[in-house]
Amino acid sequence: MAADTLEFEEPITLLQKEMAAVASLPSTPERLRSIASLEARIQELRADIYKHLTPWQRVSVARHPNRPTVLDYVDRLFTEFVEIHGDRRFADDHAMVTGFARYHGEPVLIVGHHKGGGDTKQKIFRNFGYAKPEGYRKAMRAMELAQKFGRAILAFVDTPAAFPGIESEERGIAEAIAVNLRDMAALTVPVIVIVHGEGGSGGALGIAVGDRILMHENAVYSVIPPEGCAAILWRSSERKVEAADALKLTAPDLLKLGVVDEIVPEPIGGAHIDHAAAAALLDGPLRAALSASSAHDADTRLELRYRKFRQMGSVGIA
């Protein structure tokens, strides 16, 4: 647990330790009262801290190792999940999950990055959520399957970035992402995007073109990680806190800029402290977004999706 405690949650940890110390003593009415009051103070403190998160603190929440993964949401909101694998060209990328399931009875396709959660072996297996070209091609192939059979697509975005390595470049990571951007714009079925963790630049966008973009309260979505931005513009990755501020990568900022459509609330203390509660809070907005998009005929949906992305950035043009 201690390793997963975020720096700014230290005051909460102190109280929790105090509470544990009291709880370890023989129980008396007075001690029970003191435990109850400590518990209440913890709740209050946590609510207060999470109400005033700085952008950099949100980055650390978004990257929390216990943050729910796409499969954590699948377990709680979907039934009959069947995972499918591979891009039929080169390999099966474990950093990208694809499969079909039922959502409130309706068949849907799920695609999503997977960082591996809290377990080191899983993290390595998932390549920490850094997908390679085969991951993006796997996602597109699955989406084409959904297109063919008229099923809606739900895309769960949570990646630090597309994998920056020799094999990525050799196999055309740029081309793989580019093709997804073009072809997702032309899918006639409903596409709902959920940026629930880290929206790491092109690697995130490569599965994030849709009719409605939901973004979790403590998720981040950015053109470059704050560390990278700081290293280039401030010439020191130590200035990541300022960079996180400047990049306007939080959900409220991106809602204002028109990059996302809606903010999905999280349990107090972040989605990582209660996966079931996090899933329950996503259900309503997701269901509403899906039924709104499904209500349109294919031509209208295509036109609206085009217009949605067509207006992106208009706010920044004089």
Next chain:
Amino acid sequence: MAWFKKTRKPIKGDAARSVPEGLWVKCPGCKQVIYNKDLAANLQVCPKCAHHFRLSAAERLRSLFDEGAWVEHDADLRSNDPLTFADTKAYKDRLAATQKATGLKDAIIVGSGQLDGLPIVIAAMEYAFIGGSMGVVMGEKLTRAAERALAERCPLIIVSCSGGARMMEGALSLMQMAKVSAALSRLDKACLPFISLLTDPTTGGVTASFAMLGDLNIAEPKALIGFAGPRVIEQTIRQKLPDGFQRSEFLLERGMIDLVVDRRQLKSTLAQSLRFMGAAPAPAPPEASAAAEQPAP
């Protein structure tokens, strides 16, 4: 700070690759000294070793449009600094200084005209403008260029020369990748030719969107083309990258580029390609009486 810690040198303007002022230029390829006028007459290609110097956006358009003439579009669009971004310098000031230095409002020029008699829209990037980075203005101008090509049913060429998405406009820059790609998807559906010309350098979000979506992806020799920057990859794999990695010829070998073309053969190759893809010359000018009613070109 540890005594052995490497101090980072500020990123210098890539002086070696663009053509400096003055009468004589030393070629970074063959180290020979070249007369500046000879270089200009040779499309900024070294006559001795064929090293390709970087072209400005205007030079690029002059080299492609017939008679070096085009009608410019959306020249006045400029960024309003939507994030009120500041690093060591305010983005607003950086923009103003760059606009003054380049005479451009942003890192791209879009024009329409003719290439070997074929009506066409061409967009060319200006590396001297914040590394040719793509923000909302470039995204909007490219989208309008694609929409214009669609409306006029003519081909589109985008000449990339860019470090990628512009950090100072944050996620809005990122979204331009999706926006331009969506516009290109419409061009694709209408079977209108789109040629992506990749020049040194084409990296990041520009590569991972429209630059890789050409019906033909054509590169100039030895251009740096990639998604992640070489330094980022070296940090990931903790070893030096092989020579020639992420250069045009490397991408050609890996099947990502259709052809690598010397700049001096570029215009004719483009014209041949466009004709193959169905581009046709503008209808012959109407008779004198009708011509009088036509607006001036």
